Amino acid sequence: MTSFSARLLTCGNRRLWTGLAVGALVFLVLVPVLNLAVPVDSALHLPNYMVTLLGKYLCYALLALAMDLVWGYCGVLSLGHGAFFALGGYAIGMYMMRAIGSRGVYGNADLPDFMVFLNWQELPWYWFGFSQPWFALLMVVVIPGALAFVFGWLAFRSRITGVYLSIITQAMTYALMLAFFRNEMGFGGNNGLTDFKDIFGFDLALPSTKMGLYLASAVVLGLAFLLARFIVTSKLGRVMMAVRDAESRVRFLGYSPTAIKLFVFTLSAMLAGVAGALYVPQVGIINPSEFSPANSIEIAIWVAVGGRGTLIGAILGAFAVNGAKTWLTGAAPELWLFLLGALFIIVTLGMPKGLIGLWAQSKARLFRRSAVTEEKEARHA
Structure with missing residues (x-):
């Protein structure tokens, strides 16, 4: 057994692996069975739209995991x-x-429909290569990773931290949003990219393709969790937490906080890019509104609600907040944003460790009560 395999097998306790097994059973077995094997007229049947919805939640969970890795363990909001x-x-x-x-509306095999509509004469150079699936998959991680590396190198090298770094990252995504809204950028402008037909030769309209995308999202989330868990339980993870808690002391001890934060920030951005790549085929559209700074703030809320610096809490928070959003935007859409703001305030003031921390506190109280009860019984005996 290699040292990597040994490290991976010992990176968690029995409870962790039990939880992963239960999650795999639910997402990889139960959901497909309820959708494909249970009759449509049965009350237990899981409709196709729910498969797509769960797939979106899995992508959001992967995005929250990426945020927790850099914020919860490295202190970079x-x-x-x-x-x-x-x-x-x-x-x-x-x-x-x-x-x-x-197969587009205009029948032009060389240009996307929006370019034909805008009278583009030729395909921009930065679209070259995207006809090949391997190139597109490579760009899914290279483009976000390269942007994060350049941005992080400039910011961390200048020792920009705290709220100033958060403001700069927000300014970056706002600038990208304004740029992608422009038709001249060649990305569809306000409407973005949509009307997709297939992915890797599989028809996106088929339920089997939707199920495949859902399963891919679940598997990638599981692998990303194992990778993140491996990192945070390693020596690098301990140094990351030291940077989060006392960066100046880490620098005094001879480590480079800049290199550590740059590595984690870049890796986190690449995981976020993978989440976006899994998300788009399932929802059928990508437009500049995804760059909205409000979306990035919402990601931080998912992590805070679930429990920052726990990994599993980030996943739980993504499911909990987005589940509530799906329900409330249908039942009372005008109240959703107020509830989201109130939720963030409540968690910040009353539950700083999120739902995971609340669960741990509840178990600790039950344990103390049980210990007190046993002690009283022992005295009476």
């Missing part, structure tokens, strides 16, 4: 992760637009 998510989505969206070929 990025309010620009929505940009990395959107860039990954645009990369796969460009491939799917090229895959349409002559």
Whole structure:
């Protein structure tokens, strides 16, 4: 057994692996069975739209995991992760637009429909290569990773931290949003990229393709969780937490906080890009609204609600907040934003460790009560 395999097998306790097994059973077995094997007229049948909805939640969970890795363990509050998510989505969206070929509205095999409508005469150079699936998949991680590396190198090298770094990351995603809204950029402007037909040769309208995308999202989330868990339980993870808690002391001890934060920030951006690439085929559109700074703030809320610096809490927070959003935007859409703001305030003031911390506190109280009860019984005996 290699040292990497040994480290991976010992990176968690029995409870962790039990939780992963239960999650795999639910998302990889139960959901497909309820959708494919249970009759449509049964009360237990899971409709196709719910499969797509769960797939979106899995993508959001991967995005929250990426945020927790850099914020919860390294102390870097990025309010620009929505940009990395959107860039990954645009990369796969460009491939799917090229895959349409002559099946578009205008029947032009060389140009996407929006370019024909805007009287473009030739394909921009930065669209070259996106007709190949391997190139698109490579760009899904390279483009967000390269942007994060350049941005992080400039910011961390200048020792920009705290709220100033958060503001700069928010300014970055806002600038990208304004740029992508322009038709001259060649990314569809306000409408973005849509009307996709297939992905890697599979028809996106087929339920089997939707199920495949859902399963891919679940598997990638599981692998990303194992990778993040491996990192945070390693020596690098301990140094990351030291940078989060006392950066000046880490620098005094001879470590480079700049290199550590740059590595984690870049890796986190790449994971966010993968989340965006899995998200776009399932929702069928990518437009500049995904760059909105409000989206990046919402990602931070998911992590805060679930429990910052826990990994599993980020995943739980993404499911909890987005589940509430889906329900409330249908039941009382005018109240959703007020509830989201109130939720963030409540968590910040009353539950600083999120839902995971609340659960741990509840278990600790029950344990103390049980211990007190046993002690009283022992005295009476």
